Amino acid sequence: MRVIGLSIAVITVIGVGIGALFMGSNSEATSADTSNPELVALGKQVYADNCASCHGAELRGQPNWRDRDDEGYLPAPPHDETGHTWHHDDNLLFKITKEGTASIAPVDYKTNMNGFAEILSDTEIWASLAYIKSTWPEQQRASQERMTRNSQQQ
Numbered sequence: 001m002r003v004i005g006l007s008i009a010v011i012t013v014i015g016v017g018i019g020a021l022f023m024g025s026n027s028e029a030t031s032a033d034t035s036n037p038e039l040v041a042l043g044k045q046v047y048a049d050n051c052a053s054c055h056g057a058e059l060r061g062q063p064n065w066r067d068r069d070d071e072g073y074l075p076a077p078p079h080d081e082t083g084h085t086w087h088h089d090d091n092l093l094f095k096i097t098k099e100g101t102a103s104i105a106p107v108d109y110k111t112n113m114n115g116f117a118e119i120l121s122d123t124e125i126w127a128s129l130a131y132i133k134s135t136w137p138e139q140q141r142a143s144q145e146r147m148t149r150n151s152q153q154q
Contacts, residue, residue, distance in 0.1 A: 079132045
């Protein structure tokens with residue numbers, strides 16, 4: 001029993017250390033900061049574990065993502081520069097990721113995008129968005145950053 005307790009303690013210390021390494025501190029992320037390499041690295045892993053199954057490992061989305069299926073659902077869109085993700089400000093992207101598309105869509109809108117509030121922390125959501133944004137070409141990133149700044153000033 002003593003060995004098991006010690007093993008659990010060691011694993012816990014290692015886990016806390018890894019978490020601190022990714023975040024650089026114990027504070028929660030409050031934005032999709034692409035200039036924070038630890039946040040982007042965490043986001044890459046969060047994306048791979050939680051988003052890639054629908055949106056693709058290469059962020060390319062599902063085929064024919066603009067065309068509704070027979071049941072009225074749209075396939076998962078790409079998050080690379082070919083999609084529309086960069087047309088939305090950070091706070092809207094955070095809300096969609098946390099609460100699901102239904103949180104911003106009309107009542108009768110059909111969506112398979114459920115929120116991740118019960119699965120991911122706010123920091124993990126911001127990290128996934130930082131990773132996604134870090135993959136965009138400078139033109140799309142700059143445009144989306146202007147949109148985010150403008151939405152925060154309103």
